[in-house]
Amino acid sequence: MGGYDLIDAFRGERVLVTGHTGFKGGWLVAWLHALGAEVTGLGLAPDTDPSLFAALGVDGVCRSEIGDVRDLGRVRAILARDRPSFLFHLAAQPLVRRSYREPLETFDVNVRGTATVLEALRLNGRPCNVVVVSSDKCYQNEERVHGYREDDRLGGHDPYSASKAATEIVAASYRQSFFPPADLDRHGVALATARAGNVIGGGDWSADRIVPDAVTALREGRPIAVRNPRAVRPWQHVLEPLSGYLTLAATLARGGNVERGEACGAYNFGPSPASHSTVAGLVGRIIEAWGSGSRVDGHEPDALHESTLLALSIDKAMTHLGWRPRWPLAEAVERTVEWYRTLYSSPSEARVEAVRDRTYGQIRDYMAAMAVGA
Secondary structure, eight states, X not given: OOHHHHHHHHTTOEEEEETTTSHHHHHHHHHHHHTTXXXXXXXXXOSSSSOHHHHHTGGGSSEEEEOOTTOHXXXXXXXXXXXXXXXXXXXXXXXXXXXXXXXXXXXXXXXXXXXXXXXXXXHHTOOEEXXXXXXXXXXXXXXXXXXXXXXXXXXXXXXXXXXXXXXXXXXXXXXXXXXXXXXXXXXXXXXXXXXXXXXXXXXXXXXXXXXXXXXXXXXHTOOEEESOTTOEEEOEETHHHHHHHHHHHHHHHSSOHHHHHHHOSEXXXXXXXXXXXXXXXXXXXXXXXXXXXXXXXXXXXXXXXXOSBOOBOOHHIIIIIOOOOOSOHHHHHHHHHHHHHHHHHSOGGGHHXXXXXXXXXXXXXXXXXXXXXX
């Protein structure tokens, strides 16, 4: 699906995005706003300062509701008031290392939060096209070279990964028990899940993430400390998986109930194999794009377990949705550095406008790339 087809899919539609105060959620709200959708966001207050939510002025382009997705009454009230045609569930505790420190909170937000959103949909009884965002870490990681497919075994060594596997099971249970694709004409809820790789892009200030750590070090003139230099990840610009979520949601809404039902299920959204890179390789590209800098080994002997090799197969999304990645790793890094440079070089009184121009410009550029050869 080309970029301009997405305009037809979302223009004038009511959309609910949970987790709109986060990194991915903020970019998704901006893209939906650019497509002409009427967006409501529900999420906790940003947990970083600075944040993309503030830098981009996300509350200026959507109806922003600060609240907890585990509050069933709050979610039901928003669904009843706004009657969205689309729901993107991104609200989550997204960090592996934090999940070791706060395992109960991680499971509660990621698993019970997902169940609460789906239960609110069930109780409200209105049709909706729903994309529950999971993670590539939902798979039982065997450190294998070839990419994981959607029917591979779920699992998770750390609490975060396990919570995302459980999120997938919760969504599949609701789809089978309450929203079966064969009965779409009765309940009207088309439900799919999306599993994406490691994302980079402007506006990420999360703890223990390599791009925020790198940008902070470069601005302060320090070497970038790299914890796991040989770990391989499927890096991609944040717009890559978001284009997948939007394409999936548009597919869920398109055609008759048989076609919509066939689109329900799980999908991987990752980069081409050429964009898989070690952490050290990514940092080298960031330094090159920045124009200066260095890195040092920040390995921690007693570090908590993190996977060293992870790759996704995207054959299903390419075959069934017509989706494919557009920006190679080099461009993803260039766009990321460009965004941060815009932020930090703009005077404070004009910063939101400059950041918004840069963000929407990158969205337009990506949509143009989607339209080429679509």
